[in-house]
Amino acid sequence: MKLINFYLYDALFLRIHSFLKGRILFHSILSERVCIFVTMKYPVRCDGSFLAIMLFFCLIVLSVGCQEEKDGCTDPSAANFDPEATNDNGNCELSVPSAYVFTRGQNSTVDNALAVSRQLMIQDLRLNIQALGMPNATPVSETDLLAYYLTDPENDSISILSPVGNDLIATDTVYSGLGVTIGLSGAISPLFGTDTETRTRLAEIAANSQTALLGTPEVYTTPDGLDLSAYLPALLTGAVLIHQVTDSIIASLDTLDNISFGNSGGTAVEHAIDQLMGYAGTARYYREFSLEDLSNEVQPTGEVPFAKDRDGNGSLDYASEYNFSFARWAAARELTSGAPNFTDDLFDALLLARAAAEVGDEEAATRQVAIMEYQMAMEEILAATVIHHLNNVIGHMGTLGTSAYAQADHNADWAHMYGYLTCFRFFTGTRLTQVESLLNSTGENPIYDLPGTGTHEDYLTQLGSIRTQIKNTMGFSDEAAGGF
16 A cells, blocks of 8 residues: 645635534635545545545536525424425415315214204204194104104114205114213203203193194194294204303313324314314315205105215214204394305314314413404304394384284294394303393293284384394494394
């Protein structure tokens, strides 16, 4: 082996100084002539050509390893993720889907079956009661009606009655198929004696079905004119659905686990928000329904415009392809000129809350704001629905004593108005703090005094005052309130 001298004539030694966030910083050090001795098999002379080659090699290495710094969103789950960003600028935007579809891997994490089952129970109870007023109706026992209130999940004989449309079958035809573990009676608010009132009213209807009232609207109408087929479902909307929303879910949401995944694949927080979606009654692809379809009733042809077999499998899933209560009322009220955008307000809040929950507690503040917006939307939809039926009552009263008057419709609208107004009793933290005063103003039954009488005119004044108070509290325009 030969000892070889390498002379670097006044060369610049390149030295990597540090790596900082992808940027390679380097500088040169001016040195004196240095003689480096190494052993090599063949002699090599360090002249200008060799130095140029070495510098070129260093530049290539540095250019490959050097990356220019760029600020941006570095979170791959964010809506504005920038794959070229090296520094997170703190402005990542939460990615929110347009449909209520959330997955981990290939599996859905959405589980709203419990809330949907309660929507169905209330709807089916109404259908059972209304059927007693139809021609050729058959008598029922108190036990028959209580079945849809108590709902024993182990009893496969309790059929789901809610229609799904022509040429379709329901994915679940009995309540046990939905995995129901508790009926309406087990979820009802303990306030205001609603459980006792519900049982008493159902017993009253069953008793009427054993008389000549069967087959007429009087079978479910009290002597004072309260239509129980309208009033009881409205009462249960507040005492069960709204009670569960505000007192069982929203009140405890921030204490729930948002880390561990349960059997549904979601966290306890995600599952709770799924239930809020179920209590709102929206289908998962809610925006694919028109306002007209959502607000329409079951057609004489059997078509159900507020349900859709979206996956085309010939069956309809109540938990994902069906719309209930608030989701439908929102659309109906939104058709009014000057009305708020109820459907988007409701669904946007649900989507934002669920998307925020999915990324963890780092978006807890966003989730809390969305939940507050959800409750506000639910209140406003309910308030607009109260005003809608109140406006109808005013219309019916204007036809009293004429051939155009329809007492059954008057009774039904009055019962809806009164029943939905009672729902505000169960909205914890409601803006309509004067609800008890408003209920006192409505009285406990419709007024049938003819136009021109003092009682008639006084009651119209009271209804107008109720509408104004609700309108002002919720911030509705005069145009919207008058048109709901």
